[in-house]
Structure formats: structure tokens, C-alpha cells
Amino acid sequence: MIEARPIRIAAVAAAPGVVRGRWTELRRVELPPPGRIDPTVAAAEIARLQAAANEAALELMALSDSVAEAGHEAESAIFAAHAAIAWDPELIGAAREAIEKRHVDAVGAIASAGRDAADRLAAVADELIRARATDVLDVTDRIARRLAGLPTDETLLPESAVVLAHDLAPSLTATLPRDRLLGIALEAGSPTAHAAILARAYGIPAVVGAAGLLAAARGAGPSVEIAIDGSTGETVLDPDADDRRRFDDRAERHARARARDLDEAALDAVTLDGVAVTLLANIGSPDEAPSAVALGARGVGLFRTEFLFLERTSPPSEDEQVDAYRRVVEAFEGRPVTIRLLDVGGDKPIPYLPLPREDNPFLGVRALRLAATRPELFVTQLRACYRAATAGPVKVMAPMIADGGDAATLLALAADARETLRRDGLAWGAVTLGVMLEIPSAVLTGLSWFADIGFASLGTNDLLQYALAVDRGNPALEAYRDSLHPALLRLVATAVEASEAAGIELSVCGEMAGDPAAALALVGLGVRALSMSAPSLAAVRRSIRAVDADRLVRVADEALGLRSAHDVRDRFRELAGG
16 A cells, blocks of 8 residues: 655654755665574684674774864764774674574674674663664674675765664764755654754754654655654655645744844843843864854853763873863853763773673763772873863863762862872863762752862753653653653752752753753752753743743742643743743
């Protein structure tokens, strides 16, 4: 039966913007089914596997070099990290064991090893970690195709198109050529996934959670257009004339709104009754700083440093880190830049940081908890932050803080960093030390130790996940994943009370801050600094400038006693203008 056209797909809004155009699917070439081998040829099959893995790694290193030579040094590190996966002795060892013990051929063995490794990554709660599963599958697929004699296509996006995929790793999202990337539509994922966060930072329209999209697109054929609205989630395959006019009108309005956003960037976020709110930007690389400045960010509330560490085969040197941090500090010309310390754990395949596998790594030894065994990682990073502070104001916060004991660990590491800088005779500047509040216990005990630190920032994505026992990347739990849940608001209110008592600044750097309705709730609860993806700044600024803070305080107080996020959102949506 021929499906009626146009084909309308239910999806979730992930990154604002409207686009229509040809689509292309990012998927792997189908491999032949696993074969069986005679045990007598196992040694030869293992040799074939190792040769193919080495060739794939060298191929990826060559690709890394070519990308770097084209002026994309940061992106080149992605392919170097993929090469490290191909050389990973644990991965190759698992495939070797399948050949020796189960007598599976090399193609089936490496494909199976890749699936097993990817499944372990995909099972954890953190979205960045789950997305790394795609990297492993990409690499093992490359090795398997080489073994099977299939062609290796390294062209990620040969022409302008909307990219369709089941999911995208953050590294792949960052690597796709933006001059040809019209938009992104994913079957999996959520608005808080890192692929969506990156899309918002880059200004790329995106929708996620579009179940059935790939089958519908394949059935419609590659010649049809797709239209997506990243602000509403509307997704249409083979749009008719009315759809095309409607989407084109929206795209024009979006362009005008973008121009308006730039025009209003100099305006302060001040309520009608004079309460000022500082709006900051969340960024993931120095390249995002200029756009954030242009859109009116008054500093950086969250500089994620994971990409600097993850997408490479060896840790970044101190000088490399200084350069990356200083570029952001200089771009903001005297406005504060908050650098988050490295957040990795045993669930992330980092070749130079071997860590034991954990059953629940997202609740395990990660982030600052690694300081017990790898303090040098953090001392080096803190040294780089202090050195970058010679160019302007720098704040440093540690993630995964559970209580005052963890805060004391941060302070001790910082003292070590300062002492070694003095010993080495290197110039360094003042740094304000703080913590990220993403574990409920840190909020609930804050009154006893907030006075020891300079500031705190609420990571509401994970705070909601921990408070409601909701995997933030599981589409089946979307109904629970609303930051306006009264339980989360109560935690925010507790953090505000504790920070005011200690006399320290409190901000919010989770995605909640970039939601105009939720931002009003935060202001009503007493938060006066909000950090978000740069494209969200304008809408939040306008919502704040259109209300009285006194009214927000009253509504926020009422919201603490409501039964559900739905009830709270109804109250603040009206205040935010719909």
C-alpha cells in the first residue's frame, strides 16, 4: 500500500530553526552475517583481524591529519580518538576471544565485540557516554567492512541536506560540515542530549524522538524533501505546496527573529520592577564564544571541558588547556568565565585513562571522585585555569559534589596547583572556586559548607534525573522529564536559602535556565544568574523584561505546593507569553 503524502512524523523540538530540503541518512553499510571457521585457521583469522584493525587505525589517523591540515584542528582529534578505539587492546582482545573460543570469523567477531562494548556504553545514564557507543560502532564497522571487502565511504555529508539518523554522537555532530548541514532529525535522543545541545549552540535546527522516521524516509525515497521545525517538533516528509509555504514563512520569521535577537543583545535582563538577572552562556569549545558574545551573554556560566579530553589519544598538555581557556576569557573581555573541571569516569573509553568497569558508572567513581587516584588530572587542569586567569576573570567549578568533604577536596587540589605554579615561577591570576550542584545531597547539606566556597551552580539536568529517578536520555520517560517539577523547585529553593545564608553567588547552568517559562520560576525562587545555550538568551531575556519580579515570587511560592510539573508549567507559561 502506498503511504499517503505528505507524511507527518511526531517528533520533539530540540534546537530552534525551520528548514526544508533534501535528506540524507547516516548509516552503516550492511555486513554479511557472522560465519564459522575451522579451528585450525583461527590463528590466521586473528592475524587478519589485527591487520584490518591496524589499517583502519592508520586510515583514521590519515583522515585526522587531513582534517587538521584543512584548518580544523579540534575536529581532527575526533578521528585520532577513533583510531585509538581501533587499536584498543580490550576491544581487539574480545574479538580475538570470539575467534578462538567460539570459532566465529573475524567479521562477526569484531562486529560482536563492537556491539557488546556499545551496549555497555548505551546502558548508562549519561547522554555523552551513550553517544560514545556510536563511535565504537563506527570504528568496528569500519574494521569489519575492511575484513569483508566492502568499500569504506568517508564522506559524511557530500551535499546540502537534512541529516537523518537513529542517533548522533556529539563528536559526529560537531564534525559534520556546517555549510552543508541544513538540519538534524533523529529517531532517538532527547532535548537534553548532547547532540541537541550542540545543535542549539551551532544554530542548527533539530528534532529528536521522531519514531518511525527512517523507515518512512526510506519508503518515500531520497528525492523527496523533508521539512522540520526545531521550535515545535513538527516534521513533514514530502511536504505539499501548503506545507512548503508554511515552513518557508516560518523560516523567514525565524530569520527576522534572529536579527531581532542580535539587535537586542545589548539590553539587560531586568524585570519591570527593576530586578536584574545576569544571563550567561553554556559553551563546549572556544569556537562557540564569539556567537555567545554577539547574542548578549554577560559571561560563561558553564564551559564544558570534556571534549578537550575525550576526542584524542593522549591527554591535553597544560599549555593546550591554557590556550583553550584563555581564548574564551579573551573573547569575553573582562566578563567572568566559569570552567567546569573534567567530568569522566569508568564508563568512558579513554585510551590514556584506563578505569575499571562499573555496574552503574554514572553513580560511580567519576568526575572529582577520581581525584583519590588521579589527582594529577585535576591539578594540571587547575594550573591551566589559574594561568588563563591572567587574561581575565576565571571561576572554576567541580562536578559531582556530594557534600562538604568533596568541596574540601577541590580546595586542596587548588592549593596544590597554586603551590606548584609558585615553585615553577609561572604567572597566574586569581580564580574563584565553586561547585556544581547536581546531587541532591549537596543541596540538602549546603548550609553546613557553602561558606567555604565562592559560588555554586545548579546543574538541573542531572539534579532532576537524580531527584526523580528518571534517565534523562530515555524517550519513554519524557513525561517525567520536566524541570518545573515541584520537587526540583524545592531543591532550588533550598539552594537559594543556603547560598544567601553563606553569602555566595548561586546560578543555574542546566537546560532549565534556557526555558523562558522555567527561567521565570527560577527568578521567582531567587536565582539571579542563569546560564544557557546562546540561542536561548534572547527569549529568556524578553520573558524576564516583560514581568514583575514580585509577581514571580508569589507564583513561585504557590508552585512549591502544586502536585505536578504540568500544573507548575501552566502557571509560568502564561507569564512567559504562551
